[in-house]
Amino acid sequence: MIYNKRLILAHFWLAFALFGVAILLGEWQMFIRSPLHGWLRNADLYYRSVTAHGTVMGYVFPTLVAMGFGYFISEAALGQPLVGRRWAWAGYYMIIIGSVAAVVPVAMGLDSVLYTFYPPMIGNAFYYIGVVLVVVGSWVWVALMGINLYVWKRAHPGAPVPLAMFANVAGAYLWGWTAVGAALELLFQILPVALGFATTINAGLSRVLFSWTLHAIVYFWLMPAYIAFYTIVPRAIGGRLYSDSMARISFALFLVFAMPIGIHHLFADPEVGAGFKVVHSIFTAMVAVPTLLTVFTICASVEIAARLRGGKGLFGWVKALPWANPQMLALALSFVMLGFGGAGGLINMSYQLDSTIHNTQWVTGHFHLIFGGAIVIMYFALAYDLWPHLTGRALLNLRLVHWQLWLWFIGMIVLTFPWHYAGLLGMPRRMAFYDYTAPGMFAEGVSVVMSTIGGAILVVSAALFLTVLIRNHSAARVDPEPFTFSRAVHEPVSLPWALNGLGLWLGLMIALTITNYGYPIVQLMMTPEGRVPPVFVGGKP
Amino acid sequence: MSGPLLRNRWFVGSVGGTFLLLVFSVFVGFVWLPSAQDDSLFKGLLNSICSAAGVPRSWLGEASAPVTSPVKVSEVVMTPTTLDEPSSGGGVGRGATLALRCTMCHGLRGVSTSQTPTLAGQYASSLYKELRDFQSGARASAVMAPLVAELHDQDLRDLSAYYASLPRQQSPATQDLQSAPDIVATGAPMRNIPPCGSCHGRLTAKLGVPWLDPQPRDYLKTQLEAFAHGTRRNDTSAQMRNIARNMTTEEIDASVDYYSGTR
Amino acid sequence: MARAVPADPHDGEAVAKRIENRWALTMVGLVALLVAMVIFTGLHWATMPPSRVETINPSTLHVSGEFVESNLGSAVETDGSVTVRIVGQQYSFTPQCIVVPSRTPVTFRVTSADVIHGMLITGTNINSMVSPGYISTFKTRFEKPGDHLMPCHEFCGTGHEGMWANVKVVEPDAFARLVGPTRRASCDL
Structure with a gap:
């Protein structure tokens, strides 16, 4: 039973509407810097666009999806109305206000600092305040998820926490903790300078704090997709979840290992010691484990569905899968992209290989493939699954849904494969234009054109997605069966305490943050030589 | 929770495993890998740990002494707060009095009618930097040098x-x-x-850099060419010479036409 | 791989768990293998993540110390190695054209006068951030003569797209001819 449909729909719609706008900016950027367009005569427009695209796609869109889906899970899995409904709305409005406060100065050209901030460049304070509001709004959600689970546990002592809620709260806590890094950077480094209270800034410390957020944020983006893998797809394709406890272990491992690895973003930075880079590199390797476990469990769950449908043989069962089901299709396409993206990630993680592609177009290609591809396609899938339950209307046009998912997959491959290649050629990131006539840069031009075509396919796919959702609101009313999550083959009757709560894993997450980040942060704080004058952007001389 | 923590296999397994992994990776990062480096600051256990941890140290080793410039270069240190220091009874009013000596060339209200630059509304950071450079000789000018020679730092700030x-x-x-x-x-x-x-403004402004529109055409051209030929070198770390020396004659003409409004 | 839902749930659960554990161990082994490869290459080629932490005041680079303009570029040391000093600033590297000899140990010392920059040299695995307040020191060796591009690879403000430098690797004897009496060289015009 879903009690607060309006709240959940509001989150999803705001997320998808912003996504629809930001994807246009992304494609414009791709086009404007490709050989198909002459050099932009006001380069700053490009950087404004990158700032807005990154802020929306990186901070606002996935956060709203996770929040909307989180409220949904809380009600659907726990079977109780959301505790703290007013607070939830307050958080939602905070995100709206924050987004507006952030995007307006960006559009005015006062904050072309990109969504990764890059101090000592300092822009207009409203942008940073807006981002802080978005984060604080999402922290309301983090708290509510914890509270709702607590209320439920009090009412159901000893009962196994539903897997969906276990994973959802793990994602919430991961975000709550990982956002602290960027929040510290904004509140104690950037904002004092932007508001005129401080005259120097420690750029190295700021980068380390940002890296605290920058990698684990990816796993926060990924949580809704993984929750869909485990708790929606098996049910939707008529199968069972292979293993409930392995699923919990995977989410717990994300909580532990997503956090203390962010310095792998700083492999080429001069302010962090080599030893900590190695430690973070090794821990980064560990974060591949939960994904590898997931791949096994989900493939096994899918095989169960196929065999229940009469699939036979070592691999012959694949033919028996319900390929017409959007969840099945989305899962398969997501796994393919996850495979390629994950392989790229292993390259980034190994610092020797990283030095070939660090900060090149390879990296942009990588995170578009993983996030925009493997994760966002599951956002689509879960929206398709949830929508009838939220609107009480039928989701028609399965053909359109198929087209949409396939186009997203094809578009993402066409976008990101040449993008990786351009990076291997040494093409730097985030430039408003390139001289493709220069010696050795022709091949980069060819890949950018291909990526532009891929981006156009993605825009079409996004338009189809929004069309399907909009048309649902005027479709025939239906009375969908009560929403259920996947059932495990062996439903847990009682769980060990470690898998029925997050305490142990949260403790490890915080402990590892201290061991892996404590010294670098304290050391940089105590290095006054690291404080440098700000460089104001946006016209302040 | 079942039983004491230290006998619980979940607790022992997860905490113990993570701890072992941490110890191993610390050993690799702080001791094992540094041992393959030939820098003297990675030799010895304590040295190796400090260097790998990121304690700031001096890595230059044996190197030849810095070569100093045979010509005068700019020594002005510009930060956003350089001009913030409280002016002792000075400021705009005092600057206006001091500026009487400038009106002959730069116009009554700072708007030039000859081939000298217009100063009215120019960024203070740029004016101050150039005045200091005229004073030190980093920017050579037979006219400006004697006019600023006797001025104090506060005078330059007020101007x-x-x-x-x-x-x-x-x-x-x-x-x-x-x-x-x-x-x-x-x-x-x-x-x-x-x-x-x-x-130079329009897109964004850089500290110590002037706006250019409008300035007299001849002035802009002379300066751009001086940068291109390396005869003017008070631009910090060659930031303007790097650009000017790569411009063609046509490009120099086109840009000074544009900024002087003489197209 | 997994079987269809078995008849006896308890038996099935044990089987499922065994398969699962076997997979988990295999995957941990795979990850361990990757880490072992990283460590092996780290020892064998003496590669470490490039960081030798050292601080410097970015506002006074041009006034004194090793990053004054006249000391930038390639410096020939007494042991025959070359130290290349570069300042990154909005929006150029100084020197703009870097010349180094092939088959010679080269130490780079790079810092920024204002914001975060980055540098990579195309066709090589030289890649470093250039941060204000810190000196990036890294060692390398160019085997073959040739021309490379050296773009700034981190967003450093509007104008970032114009921040490209060049690296020329020349034969050691050609390099020796370029070095002046100050034992400094660059290929700036």
Whole structure:
């Protein structure tokens, strides 16, 4: 039973509407810097666009999806109305206000600092305040998820926490903790300078704090997709979840290992010691484990569905899968992209290989493939699954849904494969234009054109997605069966305490943050030589 | 929770495993890998751990002493707070009095009618930096050098504040980047020429860098050519020479035409 | 791989768990293998993540110390190695054209006068951030003569797209001819 449909729909719609706008900016950027367009005569427009695209796609869109889906899970899995409904709305409005406060100065050209901030460049304070509001709004959600689970546990002592809620709260806590890094950077480094209270800034410390957020944020983006893998797809394709406890272990491992690895973003930075880079590199390797476990469990769950449908043989069962089901299709396409993206990630993680592609177009290609591809396609899938339950209307046009998912997959491959290649050629990131006539840069031009075509396919796919959702609101009313999550083959009757709560894993997450980040942060704080004058952007001389 | 923590297999397994992994990776990062490095600061256990942890140290080793410049270079240190220091009874009013000596060439209210630069509304940071460079000789000028020789630092600050406070006249031609010559609007990336506006206003402004529109054509051309030939070298770390030396004669003409509004 | 839902749930659960554990161990082994490869290459080629932490005041680079303009570029040391000093600033590297000899140990010392920059040299695995307040020191060796591009690879403000430098690797004897009496060289015009 879903009690607060309006709240959940509001989150999803705001997320998808912003996504629809930001994807246009992304494609414009791709086009404007490709050989198909002459050099932009006001380069700053490009950087404004990158700032807005990154802020929306990186901070606002996935956060709203996770929040909307989180409220949904809380009600659907726990079977109780959301505790703290007013607070939830307050958080939602905070995100709206924050987004507006952030995007307006960006559009005015006062904050072309990109969504990764890059101090000592300092822009207009409203942008940073807006981002802080978005984060604080999402922290309301983090708290509510914890509270709702607590209320439920009090009412159901000893009962196994539903897997969906276990994973959802793990994602919430991961975000709550990982956002602290960027929040510290904004509140104690950037904002004092932007508001005129401080005259120097420690750029190295700021980068380390940002890296605290920058990698684990990816796993926060990924949580809704993984929750869909485990708790929606098996049910939707008529199968069972292979293993409930392995699923919990995977989410717990994300909580532990997503956090203390962010310095792998700083492999080429001069302010962090080599030893900590190695430690973070090794821990980064560990974060591949939960994904590898997931791949096994989900493939096994899918095989169960196929065999229940009469699939036979070592691999012959694949033919028996319900390929017409959007969840099945989305899962398969997501796994393919996850495979390629994950392989790229292993390259980034190994610092020797990283030095070939660090900060090149390879990296942009990588995170578009993983996030925009493997994760966002599951956002689509879960929206398709949830929508009838939220609107009480039928989701028609399965053909359109198929087209949409396939186009997203094809578009993402066409976008990101040449993008990786351009990076291997040494093409730097985030430039408003390139001289493709220069010696050795022709091949980069060819890949950018291909990526532009891929981006156009993605825009079409996004338009189809929004069309399907909009048309649902005027479709025939239906009375969908009560929403259920996947059932495990062996439903847990009682769980060990470690898998029925997050305490142990949260403790490890915080402990590892201290061991892996404590010294670098304290050391940089105590290095006054690291404080440098700000460089104001946006016209302040 | 079942039983004491230390006998619980979940607790022992997860905490113990993580701890072992941490110890192992610390050993690899702080001891094992540094042992393969030949820097002297990685030799010995304590050295190796400190270096790998990121304690700031001096890594240069044995190197030849820095070569100093045979000619005078700018020694002005510009930060956003350089001009913030409280002016002792000075400021715009005092600057206006001091500026009487400047009116002959730079106009009554800082608007030049000859080939000297217009100062009215110029960024204070740029005015101050150039005055200091004239004083030190980093920017050579037979006219300016004697005029600023006797001035105190506070005088230069007040003069800068005064001229920065005067209204700036902008020529409408430079408002439109679409009609600007290519070299101004886009530069030439492979020759390391960024768009002019990325430092000189319009797109964004860089500390210590002047706006250019409008300035007299001859003045702009002389200065740009002086940068190109390396005869003017008070630009910090060659930031303007790097650009000017890669510009063609036609590009120099096109940009000074644009910024002087004489197209 | 997994079987269809078995008849006896308890038996099935044990089987499922065994398969699962086997997979988990295999995957941990795979990850361990990757880490072992990283460590092996780290020892064998003496590669470490490039960081030798050292601080410097970015505002006074041009006034004194090793990053004054006249000391930038390639410096020939007494042991025959070359130290290359570079300052990154909005929006150029100084020197703009870097010349180094092939088959010679080269130490780079790079810092920024204002914001975060980055540098990579195309066709090589030289890649470093250039941060204000810190000196990036890294060692390398160019085997073959040739021309490379050296773009700034981190967003450093509007104008970032114009921040490209060049690296020329020349034969050691050609390099020796370029070195002046100050034992400094660059290929700036």
